[in-house]
Amino acid sequence: MNDSQSTEPPVPAPAAPPLGSSPSIEGLMPEAATEDELVRDRGTRVLVVDDEASLRRTLARLLMTRGFEVLTAEDGESALALLANGKVDVMLLDVVMPLMTGMQVLQLVRQRQPDVEIIMMTGHADVATAVRAVKNGAYDFLTKPFPSTEAVLIAVAKAAERKRLIDKTRLLEQQLENREQFGEMVGSSSVMRQVYRLALGVAPTSTSVLILGESGTGKELVARAVHQHSQRMARSFVTVNCSAIPVELVESELFGHVRGAFTGAMGTRAGLFETADKGTLFLDEIADLPPAAQVKLLRALQSGEIKPVGSDETKVVDVRVVAATNVDLKKRVDDGLFREDLYYRLNVIAIHVPPLRKRKDDIPLLAYHFMNKYAKRMGREIRRISPEALRLLREQPWQGNVRELENAIEHAVVLARGDAILPADLPFGRGAQSVPTFSDRPPLAPASPFVLPAELGDLPFAEAKKRAVLAFEKSYIETMLERTGGNISEAARQSGLDRSNFRRVIKKNTGRKKEP
Ligand SMILES: Nc1ncnc2c1ncn2[C@@H]1O[C@H](COP(=O)(O)OP(=O)(O)OP(=O)(O)O)[C@@H](O)[C@H]1O
Ligand SMILES: [Mg+2]
Known part of the structure; x- marks a missing residue:
């Protein structure tokens, strides 16, 4: 491994288990790293700063067996020089060092490179310093002598994971600047960017979020995005619609029940809080949560404990709650229908998702997004939305917001006959629905047998077909023109032909008036 650059000769790659001379970790064998751990931590760079050479060496070897890249420095000054020269993710920093103390180094690194995660190494008796270090921005501390090699590895791995998450968030934030999409959400208006920013900011914490x-x-998409950008993303995202559960079952659904808790409770059953343990619980339509369940939810949020219905025992769960409502929850509180304490608990961070009419600039993007989605699903080659149709889309009041827009586009994709969505394909477009269109009609029943006019039966096939087609075209065009009061453009539109093709057919037929 030549990852180890330092102010002293590089640490040789470990051939044997890293049991250095340091008395503090002697005799303790680390367990072999799993394949996953090795892959995850490879590329994470750790800087070990300690004035004691044997400890530096031991730590370096230990960390390298786990795939970390390691740098070492014997004092604060060389540590700062190394930091200035390249990327460091995690720093293990001794407190007691000659010249610059660990606390001084901590302060300087915080100012210059606030992204580096620092773990302080303090003497056993000096917990007060450790606490002070954490207050000043250290991520964690380890007391010397180390309790075990595992303790060291766990602390470094946790710091490395946090660093990775922060790097990822940074990257996302940069990308957000000119972003048209966030999670499953489409939209680049400034109001939506603000929503993305808030969601991204709150995601890595475990704070409750209220989405209004x-x-x-x-x-719901915002709630999912919060989950997907949190450390809980690998765990479950559990959705509960509070208004869809019968009142008498809400508590048992959320918190579980024990056998015999109520009539019909045949066995013990885990609630959704337990299902969502270490993940996110999305409480949709929170305003409809019955009062008794509100009390229990508040307790769960405050203590992290739940009590299944009929049980005397509490269980500890680690659940992040995201709640949503489309009603004025504050008014519910004022009307005495929703607990005020719970409201404030949930409302630590509120994200207001603006109505569609407040982000009209997103309409074309959303419309194209849904057009592609449904065209693909229905196997249709629709590629455009006409400017007139887009204008119409922008003018709608959209009381039903994005859901209504999505439905309108789905409708249009079903109806569109060319490669473009036209105004009349939209549910509110002029002429829409007043005339049944072909695609509106149920598929033709198995064709009724074609009755061959007697005179065609006397002709050769090619000639008979030609005349049958002409007869059909003539009758078809007459019907269409009759239906539209002679309006050629409208007749063409309803036929799914463009105007010039339609005219050509008219001309062909009127020019051959005498054909059968
Ligand atoms: N920005 C967006 N980009 C893409 N699709 C969206 C966007 N916003 C909403 N949708 C889609 O619109 C529909 C409604 O969204 P969602 O269910 O999240 O709304 P909601 O606010 O939870 O509504 P309700 O209060 O009725 O439950 C969904 O099909 C969703 O995928
Ligand atoms: Mg919803």
């Missing part, structure tokens, strides 16, 4: 907005604005 009219029906169909995308609250």
Whole structure:
């Protein structure tokens, strides 16, 4: 391994288990790293700063067996020089060093490179310093002598994971600047960017989030995005619609029940809080949560403990709650219908998802997004939305917000006959629905047998077919023109032909008036 650059000769790659001379970790064998751990931590660079050479060496070897890249420095000054020269993710920093103390180094690194995660190494008796270090921005501390090699590895791995998460968030934030999409959400308006920013900011914490907005604005997508950008993303995202569960079952659904807790409780059953342990619980339509369940939810949020219905025992769960509502929850509180304490608990961070009419600039993007989605699903080659149709889309009041827009586009994709969505394909477009279109009709029943006019039966096939087609075209065009009061453009539109093709057919037929 030549990853180890330092102010002293590089640490040789470990051939044997890293049991250096340091008395503090002597005799303790680390367990072999799993394949996953090796892959994950490879590329994470750790800087070990300690004035004691044997400890530096031992730590370096230990960390390298786990795939970390390691640098070492014997004092604060060389540590700062190394930091200035390249990327360091995690720093193990001794407190007691000659010249610059660990606390001084900590302060300087915080100012110059705030992204580096620092773990302080303090003497056993000096917990007060350790606490002070954490207050000043250290991520964690280890007391010397180390309790075990595992303790060291766990602390470094946790710091490395946090660093990775922060790097990822940074990257996302940069990308957000000119972003048209966030999670499953589409939209680049400034109001939506603000939503993305808030969601991204709150995601890595475990704080409760309250998502407010009219029906169909995308609250559930925001909740999912919060989960997907959190450390809980690998765990479950559990959705509960509080208004869809019968009142008498809400508590048992959320918190579980024990056998015999109520009539019909045949066995013990885990609640959704337990299902969502270490993950995210999305409480949709929170305003509809019955009062008794509100009390229990508050307790769960405050203590992290739940009590299944009929049980005397509490269980500890680690659940991040995201709640959503489309009603004015504050008004519910004022009307005495929702507990005020719970409201404030949930409302630590509120994300307001704006109605669609407040982000009209997103309409084309959303419309194209849904057009592609449904065209693909239905196997249709629709590639455009006409400028007139887009204008019409922008003008709608969209009471049902994005959901209504999505439905409108789905409808249009079904109806569109060319490669473009036209105004009349939209549910509110002029002429829409007043005339049944072909695609509106149920598929033709198995064709009724074609009755061959007697005179065609006397002709050769090619000639008979030609005349049958001409007869069909003539009758078809007459019907269409009759239906539209002679309006050629409208007749063409309803036929799914463009105007010039339609005219050509008219001309062909009127020019051959005498054909059968
Ligand atoms: N920004 C968006 N980009 C893409 N699709 C969206 C967006 N916002 C909403 N949708 C889609 O619109 C529909 C409604 O969204 P969602 O269910 O999240 O709304 P909601 O605010 O939870 O509504 P309700 O209050 O009625 O439950 C969903 O199909 C969702 O995928
Ligand atoms: Mg919803």
